[in-house]
Amino acid sequence: MGIERDMGPGAKVLLLSNSTMHGENYLAYAEPHIKDFFKKCNVDRVLFIPYALNDMDGYAEVAKKAFLRMGIELDSIHTFSDPHWAAEKATGFFVGGGNTFLLLKRLYEADIMDIIRRRVLQNGIPYVGSSAGTNVATVSINTTNDMPIVQPPSFQAIGLVHFNINPHYVDPDLSSKHMGVRAS
Amino acid sequence: MGIERDMGPGAKVLLLSNSTMHGENYLAYAEPHIKDFFKKCNVDRVLFIPYALNDMDGYAEVAKKAFLRMGIELDSIHTFSDPHWAAEKATGFFVGGGNTFLLLKRLYEADIMDIIRRRVLQNGIPYVGSSAGTNVATVSINTTNDMPIVQPPSFQAIGLVHFNINPHYVDPDLSSKHMGVRAS
Numbered sequence: 001m002g003i004e005r006d007m008g009p010g011a012k013v014l015l016l017s018n019s020t021m022h023g024e025n026y027l028a029y030a031e032p033h034i035k036d037f038f039k040k041c042n043v044d045r046v047l048f049i050p051y052a053l054n055d056m057d058g059y060a061e062v063a064k065k066a067f068l069r070m071g072i073e074l075d076s077i078h079t080f081s082d083p084h085w086a087a088e089k090a091t092g093f094f095v096g097g098g099n100t101f102l103l104l105k106r107l108y109e110a111d112i113m114d115i116i117r118r119r120v121l122q123n124g125i126p127y128v129g130s131s132a133g134t135n136v137a138t139v140s141i142n143t144t145n146d147m148p149i150v151q152p153p154s155f156q157a158i159g160l161v162h163f164n165i166n167p168h169y170v171d172p173d174l175s176s177k178h179m180g181v182r183a184s
Numbered sequence: 185m186g187i188e189r190d191m192g193p194g195a196k197v198l199l200l201s202n203s204t205m206h207g208e209n210y211l212a213y214a215e216p217h218i219k220d221f222f223k224k225c226n227v228d229r230v231l232f233i234p235y236a237l238n239d240m241d242g243y244a245e246v247a248k249k250a251f252l253r254m255g256i257e258l259d260s261i262h263t264f265s266d267p268h269w270a271a272e273k274a275t276g277f278f279v280g281g282g283n284t285f286l287l288l289k290r291l292y293e294a295d296i297m298d299i300i301r302r303r304v305l306q307n308g309i310p311y312v313g314s315s316a317g318t319n320v321a322t323v324s325i326n327t328t329n330d331m332p333i334v335q336p337p338s339f340q341a342i343g344l345v346h347f348n349i350n351p352h353y354v355d356p357d358l359s360s361k362h363m364g365v366r367a368s
Binding site: 141142143144145147148150151154155 | 326332
């Protein structure tokens with residue numbers, strides 16, 4: 001469940017709704033798409049951004065294993081002393097899911113959104129996002145379903161695409177009697 | 185579905201989870217509780233805050249009818265040229281549901297949160313909130329399920345109670361196969 005768009009000369013963005021399908025391993029359903037996407041870009045090493053979860057060490061380990069299955073090396077940005085340097089040198093980006101507000105707040109704190117935007121849109125560095133990593137690739141996080149557990153300085157996001165996405169939209173349950181017709 | 189708390193000498197707060205039960209009229213399920221609450225406070229006229237929805241005229245009309253059935257007059261704050269004056273003079277507050285981010289942003293814009301806090305906690309003016317109106321009565325809106333359609337300057341709320349509330353919590357559907365075990 002992803003969309004792949006070529007946003008202009010060289011810009012390559014693959015946005016996935018989620019990382020895990022029911023009963024499958026992390027990223028399993030998406031592996032052929034991610035593998036093919038990075039292969040077409042001649043990329044065999046990506047920078048992982050695990051900011052959307054609190055256990056960044058554990059998250060990076062899971063992501064590293066999944067990417068190794070695809071023949072791609074993965075370094076997590078939280079292991080670099082200088083995130084600017086890591087973002088400037090990355091040959092590909094993978095931004096994982098979790099809480100969108102937490103992810104965006106930490107992206108602002110690391111001050112790397114301008115670098116990612118420039119490198120993806122101007123230098124053709126490929127970007128893969130999943131769930132929260134998809135939300136932050138859009139214009140803003142105004143359409144997330146996540147709970148606002150922390151407050152980023154702005155809801156404006158990286159803006160790799162010119163629209164917003166709700167990665168976990170579910171059709172309304174018309175048989176629900178949870179509340180009234182007006183959800184207020 | 186509401187909790188009524190006496191937060192100290194004279195502070196009277198009734199927080200409802202929602203305004204409408206499936207198949208019932210606006211506020212119908214809550215009418216005996218609201219009526220009894222305001223009656224005990226000797227209040228027969230309340231100030232309505234309809235900021236959580238965009239159609240404030242229509243919202244005020246619906247709320248006015250519901251309160252008239254309880255024998256209580258209702259004036260909507262959006263019909264006053266000076267919301268400060270209206271909040272200072274109110275003999276009771278009713279803050280309706282809708283979108284929590286929109287409600288909080290407009291409360292900041294109207295600059296009436298300090299007035300409401302002081303009048304409820306120090307002067308014993310009764311406060312009834314429903315849904316978003318319950319969220320903004322707590323410490324912060326960090327536990328809302330609403331979509332962040334607009335950005336308030338802060339997630340800090342009125343703070344009439346010393347905890348947060350999720351008014352629309354639903355137990356997880358353990359049979360769901362929408363995503364994997366990790367919701368990311």
